[in-house]
Amino acid sequence: MTTSSDPISRSGLIWRALVLPVGLIVLWALFDAFGMLNSNILVSPAKVIASAYEGFADGSIPGATLATLLRALTGWAIGASIGLAFGAMIGLSGIARGLFDPSIASLRQIALFAWIPLLSAWFGNGEVMKVMLISLGAFFPMALGAQAGCQNVPAPFREVGRVLELDRRATLTKIILPAAVPSILAGLELSLNIAWLGTFGAEYLIGTGYINGMGDGLGAYLAAAREYARMDQVLLGVLFLALIGIGLDRLVIGFSRRLIPWRTA
Template sequence: MGTRTASRPDLRGLALPALLALSWWLVSANGWGNGYIFITYERIWASFALMAGDGSLLRAFFGTLGRMVAGFAIGAGCGLALGLLTGLNQTAGRVVSPTFHAIRQIAVFAWMPLLTAWLGIGGQTIIALVALAAFYPTVINVEAGCRNVPVPYLEVGGALELSRRQMITRIILPAAAPAIFSGLELALATAWLSTIGAEYFVSAGDGLGIILSASRMRGSMDGVIIGIVAIGLVGFAINRALAYFSRRAFSWRAPQS
């Protein structure tokens, strides 16, 4: 019986969304609230069917996904390189870290005016902003993972008389792998949110954030709701995929109490 219970999906997390959906339906169907804000499900469904039928929603999804992947690849790649440099080389860390942490205090979207001046209003600006957002958490976690390798691991490497290169590839990087993946996981989540925000402000091309911006300007609340739901569902799917991969990749770790 215990096994059967454990195998059942936990549906308790659906209680709050279901309650919110029911509350929205009650308010919109009975006209208890502002009709402009609390639009009916019939209107939302009709708009969704139109956007799905003409392909605009799918184009927006792939547009946002493409910018996120490009920005994440650039930002995480550069962050991985810098994090390894500062984490494995104390001199480089002392030189780079003060400037890095000072720049990190600047909000990502504060760079928007400068990026638009350099790159113009378009997809390149969005990708650059996403890359910057993914860069910071990657550097921080990679550097921390390399610097916080348990001392006994290093002592074993010393006892085996490993070279510096062997110490890095056989001891430090495997021990730092969970922290590195956590940084990439956080960077990907940040990249998704930053892509939506950048699209909302730049509004160039196709994208889910652009749907939000265009719908707001047209006063189309149904488009806003569709955009919000689509963004939330994609973000949830990304989060679940990362959690699954993390469990599979690092199943050897002892569970945290």
């Protein structure tokens, strides 16, 4: 009997996952070959490839990609770390839950980009504001995951701690935190997804900014491509955002599987 972790099963999943993107690329090439593409809406694959070559040759694509990655990972690290600590505190303390849970439940209903005017007023439109927006996006799912994990530890697990007469610290480290790991990892994955979306929004919607002189990132690259009606660069930027987002997601899922090997998703 094979499982999702078997090499054969993994290769099958990969091939099935490639069916849709490969099919779309083939369809795209066929439409181009028969002259059915409107260049104002969708350019040919050859033009996108040429744009990629140009972007790598002049350094604009690597620079924008590196700036976006650094911005995203910085904001994610800050927001997820604070969210983990805050969520664990609420999940472990009834007093903290009573004080903060209603407010957090209300604040998380606000769309991420609705925070932009307020954050702009506080921090301006520079790099600090962008990182704060990304951190805010990462904070809420991480806090909710940590809270759910620490708060909803199964009663039999807690009973084991009482039977073994574990003190509070031992109960936390040996019972509660291990049981909370799946929820925490789920929050970690979701926080990365939201942080990545927030990074694009911050770069696309908010003014200019530089990280060590590397430029404005892929979001600003897309905004400039739109202004100059460069559909080849628009498609290229979207492709890079998708590929990097998928790569980051798979890294976190791989990390999760190492901590909880029974995971199949």
